[in-house]
Amino acid sequence: MEYFKKILRFARPYKVYAFLNIVSNIFYALFATLAMISLFPMLAVLFKQTKPVCQKPIWQGLAQGKEYIMEYLNYFVTQKSEAGSSGDTLLFMVGIVISMFFLKNLFGYLAMYFITFLRNGVLKDLRNELYHKTITLPISFYSEKRKGDTIARITSDVLEIQHSFLSILELVVREPLTILFTIIAMLSISPKLTLFVFLFLPVSGFLISLIGKSLKRKSDKVQKEQGYFLSILEETLGGLRVIKAFNAESRFYDTFKKSTRRFYNFSNSLLNRQNLASPTSEFFGIAAIGVILWYGGQMVLVEKTLKPELFITYMGLAYQILTPAKAISKASYGVKKGNAAAERVLEILETENPIAEIADPVEKDTFEDHVSLENISFKYEDEYVLKNFDLTVPKGNTIALVGQSGSGKSTIANLITRFYDVNEGEIKIDGTNIKDLKKESLRGLMGLVTQDSILFNDTVKNNIGLGKKDATQEEIIEAAKIANAHDFIMELPEGYDTNIGDGGNKLSGGQKQRLSIARAVLKNPPIMILDEATSALDTESERLVQDALEKMMQNRTSIVIAHRLSTIQKADNIIVLQKGEIVEQGSHTELMAKKGTYKKLVAMQSLG
Structure with missing residues (x-):
């Protein structure tokens, strides 16, 4: 994370967009959870699981929140049933579900809208600073470096940082909040079932983390090789006349082919390791869902300690955790890839210019002697x-x-x-x-x-x-x-x-x-x-x-x-x-x- 802390300074001019993104992500996570919870009252009405309640319930604090919601739902349905409008009740419940999903997607879009300005702003400023550093470093710096490597750092490495930058913001705000709100809702439905679920998460988390350990090293090799073949391309275009005059096309082509072959092998290794993230996390997630179905089914059918409509809602919430968990898994891999890119970019940005000016240099615009x-x-x-x-x-x-x-x-x-x-x-x-x-x-x-x-x-x-x-x-x-x-x-x-x-x-x-x-x-x-x-x-x-x-x-x-x-x-x-x-x-x-x-x-x- 040390490299990303240094890159974060480029986000300061866009902190308003970062703040709006965080606010939008909070509401996204909230409405994503409420959207699943809103299925419960609809299912209760649909399967006629509500009991008659004629007196309006009284709010007695957050600790009794679940009971209050259940009582209020029963009271609402009882009132509508007495008025002879059960169909309207169901329509109203469906309206709530649609509204929750609409608000979830609205805030999801707003979060991406605001992050776009932040991402592209960081990309612009980072490239500008890299270019400025490139032209201020002394000529001696480029007698030791390949030009193509510098080009690769300004183009593909900065782009990699941009994607990773987005990932890390989702990693620290949107997805964890979605998981947190979902877990709170799951605990309110059944603490016992939720505790059972969380016995499996550390095991799957450990296995997933093993996959990502070598990603930074593999990514570094890919980016270095890209810099190398860009150097060959730059030298080829600069010396095309000489290459043709000496019939050296095949020699340069062979050198380029060897480089792209290495790039091919490194990229395959990197992407195959990265692509393993999503199916692995999904498999462990589905395995957890399977366990929940078995254990929760026992609670519904055998122990009768959990209502069927609550269990269906619980399953929806449990499945909802899979998406942000997969996103966190992918984002953590993105961070490892971005870390290698950030290291290469910062190597240029933090290079000390040996031909530096003194603290208060003399300005001279005439030559006299x-x-x-x-x-x-x-x-x-x-x-x-x-x-x-x-x-x-x-x-x-x-x-x-x-x-x-x-x-x-x-x-x-x-x-x-x-x-x-x-x-x-x-x-x-x-x-x-x-x-x-x-x-x-x-x-x-x-x-x-x-x-x-x-x-x-x-x-x-x-x-x-x-x-x-x-x-x-x-x-x-x-x-x-x-x-x-x-x-x-x-x-x-x-x-x-x-x-x-x-x-x-x-x-x-x-x-x-x-x-x-x-x-x-x-x-x-x-x-x-x-x-x-x-x-x-x-x-x-x-x-x-x-x-x-x-x-x-x-x-x-x-x-x-x-x-x-x-x-x-x-x-x-x-x-x-x-x-x-x-x-x-x-x-x-x-x-x-x-x-x-x-x-x-x-x-x-x-x-x-």
Whole structure:
């Protein structure tokens, strides 16, 4: 129950609906019992079991309630019989029965009506919080997790919690109350028979509970496997071009088939165990009914201590206990399944964000002097990627980072934007440690253009407009012109309102990159980070993109991570990295004159 206690906080905004549901369930349980009890007077009239009573009975308290009801019924029937309207009496009794059943079903519907708002509200808020947590957790979290597993937690696991949430509310209110009211009515009819019945309940309850013990473990396996095959699906859709190019369809299909086979086996085991709940509880219930028929029949026919019409009513009440008992049994299994889902959801919700803000972070919306990386060291796992790295980037300067793959260039971009935190040292903007800055303020100062153009399944306008809230059409067009994107956008079927497809797959690589640049231009940040922004482009696209980048970098502080050295010859300072350390730095001309590592890199690209 510990997980459900944590999930219950999502129900607080909907406590009015919870209260109305509880009230409706109380009345449902009451009228469900009264509906069965109301059969008794009808049967008494039908079988002419009433005795003449001419004086109206007097209420003498709850202890004598049963006798009062019996006497009042006899008095009512006597009055009607004397008036010569026995048929009307029966009709009246039938009317009472119908009214009780109507009220029972009315309050049953109202209980479900109110719980719907609670269930769907919890579902909505839980998904919203999960999504919010998903986008606030650092990038490092998803380098260790499968995306499909996260998708499964937001979809199927949350849905499982929703169903279990309904079950547990019925478990604690509606069904126990129905059983309680029914037992009170049964005790009032025959304490002896009721005591006999309850000798069998602990035995059946124990046997039913044995079935549910392994459900949480089995459910956990099902949900984990679902997350795994969703991951395979997500990776397949993302890499379909590569899968087809390497004729790897059968390999991925086999992996997916193995996962769904495991899911099939786990699901069969879980559902077969779960499906055993209902017939088991019903069998024990019917066995109890059989025992009641035998023992109660003795009381009616042999001992003559129980009236036949009361015994029939008693049997109806006893059978009525079966339905809520079965519901409690099913709900308890649902809770065990939901518990596994809640554990997986809470694992994300309770994950501590290692890149957290301080209690009272500094808000900064201007960049005035310099960015400094002071003696920083960083490692993703065990081995350091950067070691004792120092760099100062004055305002208005363009700094280029070059070096072989794995030398730590992209890591510097990840650290400056605080996608990761340094292990040692400090990164400062105008003398303020970026850990002391509000993350929104820090990233508001920066624009990012990456090697992979991350675009979304939306219009050109909305993709560029991501760089600035409430951007006007004129501002978007101006940003596109600076990025050399306006001309090709106007050639698209619907211009700026054209949908570019999933990941921008309707555009070429150069077009996608220019849209990414337009997005950064529209944001108009004082610091621009370009992470190998032209490395994946052909010569023509590179020329257009490079021209766009140069226009964008004018009067701006830029940190350029370059693979193609032809793109950074105009940089104020070129930093040459090797295994996370600076081996050379200076302008293009100075580094060429040194005839060191930089010149070798240039020569390797045949650009000397």
